[in-house]
Amino acid sequence: MKYRIEKDTMGEVEVPEDKLWGAQTERSRNNFKIGAPASIPLEIVYGFAYLKKAAAYTNCELGALPIEKRDLIAQVCDEILEGKHDDQFPLVIWQTGSGTQSNMNVNEVIANRAHQLAGKTIGEGEKTLQPNDDVNKSQSSNDTFPTGMHIAAYKKILEVTIPGITQLRDTLKKKSDEFKDVVKIGRTHFMDATPLTIGQELSGYVSQLDHGLKALENTLPHLAELALGGTAVGTGLNTPKGYAKRVSEFIAQFTGLPFITAENKFEALAAHDAFVETHGALKQLAVSLNKIGNDIRMLASGPRSGIGELIIPANEPGSSIMPGKVNPTQCEALTMVCAQVMGNDVAINVGGMQGHFELNVFKPVMAANLLQSAQLIGDACVSFDEHCAQGIEPNHKRITELLNNSLMLVTALNTKIGYYKAAEIANTAHKNGTTLKHEAIALGHVTEEEFEEWVKPEDMVGSLK
Numbered sequence: 001m002k003y004r005i006e007k008d009t010m011g012e013v014e015v016p017e018d019k020l021w022g023a024q025t026e027r028s029r030n031n032f033k034i035g036a037p038a039s040i041p042l043e044i045v046y047g048f049a050y051l052k053k054a055a056a057y058t059n060c061e062l063g064a065l066p067i068e069k070r071d072l073i074a075q076v077c078d079e080i081l082e083g084k085h086d087d088q089f090p091l092v093i094w095q096t097g098s099g100t101q102s103n104m105n106v107n108e109v110i111a112n113r114a115h116q117l118a119g120k121t122i123g124e125g126e127k128t129l130q131p132n133d134d135v136n137k138s139q140s141s142n143d144t145f146p147t148g149m150h151i152a153a154y155k156k157i158l159e160v161t162i163p164g165i166t167q168l169r170d171t172l173k174k175k176s177d178e179f180k181d182v183v184k185i186g187r188t189h190f191m192d193a194t195p196l197t198i199g200q201e202l203s204g205y206v207s208q209l210d211h212g213l214k215a216l217e218n219t220l221p222h223l224a225e226l227a228l229g230g231t232a233v234g235t236g237l238n239t240p241k242g243y244a245k246r247v248s249e250f251i252a253q254f255t256g257l258p259f260i261t262a263e264n265k266f267e268a269l270a271a272h273d274a275f276v277e278t279h280g281a282l283k284q285l286a287v288s289l290n291k292i293g294n295d296i297r298m299l300a301s302g303p304r305s306g307i308g309e310l311i312i313p314a315n316e317p318g319s320s321i322m323p324g325k326v327n328p329t330q331c332e333a334l335t336m337v338c339a340q341v342m343g344n345d346v347a348i349n350v351g352g353m354q355g356h357f358e359l360n361v362f363k364p365v366m367a368a369n370l371l372q373s374a375q376l377i378g379d380a381c382v383s384f385d386e387h388c389a390q391g392i393e394p395n396h397k398r399i400t401e402l403l404n405n406s407l408m409l410v411t412a413l414n415t416k417i418g419y420y421k422a423a424e425i426a427n428t429a430h431k432n433g434t435t436l437k438h439e440a441i442a443l444g445h446v447t448e449e450e451f452e453e454w455v456k457p458e459d460m461v462g463s464l465k
């Protein structure tokens with residue numbers, strides 16, 4: 001491999017000749033071979049591209065950067081956002097906790113690419129742009145990395161997570177309406193209980209997702225607050241007057257999203273409570289989705305020896321050894337995603353607890369985990385929706401069989417003959433393996449006509465939708 005020499009304040013570093021990055025990126029590559037290759041999410045790099053462009057525009061407007069430099073920075077940022085330089089960001093999550101090396105990676109790529117755009121080869125003559133003085137002007141990693149994190153997370157939640165959850169929620173609502181009259185036996189403590197409809201059961205899942213979506217959306221205003229303008233410790237040292245507000249306005253303009261400057265930059269640098277808050281909502285959704293996935297796989301269990309009340313799509317052969325076996329694989333994928341989100345939540349909570357004095361230095365791990373959760377939940381909801389939820393059908397034969405066989409239909413007699421006599425009927429039927437009706441009449445507690453009139457599952461589901 002051919003190398004060129006790049007320099008930073010510590011001296012010379014060999015960098016692969018065909019790469020746009022510089023000395024500090026290369027040092028990071030050499031010093032942090034932890035889980036390589038590249039694991040800093042590209043979404044964060046794109047977040048940086050938005051903010052570097054916004055910073056260049058703001059610096060220029062406020063008289064701190066010539067227009068030619070602004071335009072070069074903006075042009076490279078646009079190229080980055082078009083995905084033209086995805087392979088120029090080789091760093092890992094497990095680097096400096098401020099993300100300084102990723103900030104410098106972006107600064108170096110912009111500077112070297114700008115040199116090329118100015119018609120020169122990298123290393124030829126004086127640099128067209130200085131990574132620290134021009135591209136990083138009015139910035140520190142301490143305010144840029146959290147800004148990139150917030151832009152990336154906001155976009156991911158808006159573009160992937162919320163649409164995915166909404167798609168699944170809408171299907172479950174449709175199924176809930178479709179099966180609103182299908183009466184089945186309920187279960188509490190895993191044991192037979194009084195009846196309800198499939199529509200009612202599914203409506204609980206819809207409500208869970210509605211609440212989860214609301215919780216997630218409620219976190220967006222905090223996520224919309226940007227740290228940029230705080231620089232090293234939150235005071236805004238080395239920024240021109242009016243910079244913080246204006247740079248956020250440019251970011252809002254370039255992203256089309258309602259970003260604003262954080263009211264308090266000390267919080268925005270030293271704490272990532274916004275991430276803890278947003279991931280809290282993602283965790284809530286994972287809790288809900290785990291229940292939904294578990295319920296559906298248990299209700300669809302069988303086909304001969306399980307509950308078998310629901311039929312779900314048979315998408316692929318389930319077993320390499322057992323012929324004809326089909327498994328609830330979408331439920332398995334969904335609940336595995338939920339397990340991953342729970343793990344990510346722990347990492348984010350631990351990271352969030354570590355804001356020491358003026359800086360939280362768990363930024364890359366918090367950012368990567370949140371982005372992973374947001375992507376996984378969105379994707380898993382779409383997959384579960386398209387390959388499972390949309391195809392859910394009731395197994396009417398099995399539902400009727402289990403409903404009529406249930407001893408808990410006896411609960412309808414409580415108000416007619418009292419709890420004790422009703423319990424005697426249920427216990428005797430269970431002991432003798434007979435029906436409720438048979439024992440109710442044999443014990444002399446009701447007549448056949450009374451039983452027929454009083455014990456009707458369809459009258460036991462209440463009026464709640």
Ligand SMILES: O=C(O)C[C@H](O)C(=O)O
Pocket residue numbers: 098100139140141142232359
């Ligand atoms: O990289 C920076 O801009 C600052 C760094 O994170 C530091 O506080 O030491």
